[in-house]
Amino acid sequence: MKKFRSVTTWLLPVIGLAVAAGLSANTAQAQLVIDGETIADAALLSAAQKEGKLNVYGTWPPRNQKILNKAFKKDTGIDISFVRATSRKMFPRILAEHSAGRLGADFVDLTDLTFIVQLVQKGVLTVPYKVRNWDKIQSTLKDSQGRWYTFMRLTQVIGVNTAIVKPAEEPKGYADLLDPKWKGRIGLPTIDAGGSAFAVQAFLKEVVQKDYWKRLAALSPRVFPSVSPTVTDMVRGEVHVALAGSSTIINQIKSGAPAKVIFPKEGIPAFPLSGGITSSAKNLNAAKLYLNYITSKRGGTVYASTGNYGTHPDAPVPNLMGLKYPPQDQLWTVPADHWKKVRQSYSEEWRATFGRK
């Protein structure tokens, strides 16, 4: 009996230590680490997992967002419920729900930085949160207090109908499109179509040529109300080249259309998908985890698989359909304050130049 007690006296502490060690080992494992990159610490991960779900209002097509949601679920176990509308419809909806105290989203994203800035002013995006990779993200791609981030960029390119445009004739960049031979053959979405069209037009004016719009308008291009019909008419051969997003053109190529993506030599206008945690987030930790995830190298890898760029500098360059995507530093993105400053004046000038009232 005595012997037994003596065994227990030393055994118990040993077991206790072992359990403690095991627990701490578990804690170490409970961090979210993918490919050597720590995306979230144990506390955030377990708190987020306890919440178990995340509500996102966003603008990315569900077909693509689904890929991200699946990866996020696999890596963290958290389900994302996603409501999608274009920025112009999502913005008033977010504001109305927020004002009525019924915002259903923990995280919102939009494609127009003017709207994002307004969401900050109107108290929707007021959660300052610095992600783990804060220092690695360019200052133009984040709010100074971390209330919003640009976490993905979508490239805008030149699309060509290869059944009509011969390889020798293909434009290498935007400046080539000002050749009179393109008169009546170019299609583009109106500047009012959304953030993507605005980014391209700002690039043409600020980087390619100051009077680019005037010279392009002189070639009587077809101006479409949105991106989709622009690309459709390019594929049909109604216009021969189009200014559009690479992913829309790639979708057509995948369906067998005779089309090609050309990355313009002047650089790539990339329009930002930006968002942040809402002030009324019910799943705050899940939202924080999501933000860390989409700004991580892992998140960037998922975005690359959809043909887009993440914000993490070490994230791989997209690689779709054997296309040679340019490195990240060739992307050109309008910074938020500049965007806000020139949005209205550019739009008005553009409408006047292209005869749109």
Added chain:
Amino acid sequence: MTAIATKAQDRGATMQPVWGRTVLRNSPTFILMAVLGVMVIVPFLMLVFTSLVDVLPFSGEAEFNFTLSNYVALWAPALGHAIANTLVVSIGGTAIAMTIGCVLAWLAARTDIPFKPLVHLCGLMPLFISLVVASITWSLLAAGRTGYLNIIFDSMGLPFHINVQSLFGITFVHGLYYVPYPYIFVYSALTLVHPDLEEAAAVHGGSLSQSLRRVTFPLVKPAIVGAMLLVLVSTAEEFPVPSILGGPVGIETLSIRIYELATRVPGDPNQASAVSILLTAIVCMLVYTQRKILRGRDYRTLTGKGIQVRPIRLRWLKWIAVAFVGLYGFVALGLPILALIQGSIRGSLYIPNVAAFFDPKQLSLEHLIEAINSEEVHTGLINSFSAGILTAIFGGTLYFALAYVVNRTELKGRQILEYMSMVPLALPALVMGLGILWTWVSVPLPIYGTLAILVIAFATRFMPQGYRAVSSSISQIHDDLEEAAMIAGASRVQAVRRITLPLLRGAIVSTMFLMVVLSMRELTASLFLYTSNTRVLSIVIFEAYENGFWTSVASISLIYTTILVILTLVGRRWMRADL
């Protein structure tokens, strides 16, 4: 003193029941006004308010200033041009739709035309093709050099091309796809016209055209005028057709202007609201004119006497009629459906020549099968049908109650109800969507974010169509039928249930069917109100369109058109009045 007090009390006691009775008698009007108040007037007032201030409601702005600048800004020179274009496409479209719709309705309801179920299908089916899909399909068929029809014309050596990217094209597509409204209205009304009148005309030596002109059509005037009003305003307010067909060639209409004002960045939804308020004023004037046109006439031909419908014999005209129906069916349905089938089984939209239509390398059933098996499509279909059916039940009941009170009672305020029910017609989908969003997000009931909010939005948005459809038929049934029942001891509720409702079965079922289809097509209000649990099919289709997945758009449209065709054929026998 006591005596006086007692007297006053007595008087109070005798007056109270009288007052109570008045309230009770008018209670249907009060209840309907309350319902319409929440559904229509609150969103409308929010838009009136929006048009008079410089910020948006529910936009987080605490301060606002009253201003008339939103109205002043409308008088830009560009507006005149937009109005002129709008008049062309809406008046032209209405003329085409009314002509085709009335002829089809008469053929189906009154004559011995062969293949009647097909006539019925031709009258209803254009409704199944959403205007977005119809416009895209027509631009594939007949826009520019690469339009399918133009490729065929070229291959046949014909020297001309059709171009639907023009004012003519917009008018034509409006005309083709608004046929179901006059068809449904006039068809329901014609089934309620007592055939004795036509026979009397024939007995007295009237020719077919005389009897049509002098007897039949004047009797269904409420239905014709109602449908005309609806089509005229809908085509003036309608956005997808001018945007898809006119957008690429710079044609501007009022609806495009409103859309741009509301959605452009930086946008001006306040101005868009002002345009909508002006449109509402115009619609109210039209409703007033309509009331004046129809006033002082009695359209009730369906009385207590029995009816035996004997179809009018068309004789040799029969085949001309069949050819007319066939041509319309082919142009409005055949061609677009062929284009949809092409779209769903071929990957690329690029078709250089006629041979390419049949190039087996380009054809595959993969996309169609993918759409059939897609979980997204299944959920969308289930949500859309649930919302559609619930809208049909809720809306059908409401519209019947409205039409009954307006047409069959002398209750005070019934005319106001009619105007209220027409307000949603004038409000462009986008602006109306905002109004509904603002209203219901602020109602502290668990409605926002559920399927119920979609049902309410649809029932509000399609109230003019639903109300008109029931109302035009109810005005044709003589009230002596109900009165006879009441004299025989039935209560009013019993009389309505046993007499009026069975007679109106055709009209009510057609209206409910219309509600299901319109709800399934509705997109704009849904975009403001859906959640991840209530994603409806129109959103799935719209997203596929936006991302350039034409094969998905075509496949899903085909699937749902097929389902609706089956429903129409199955439901056909309930759409007629049970005489």
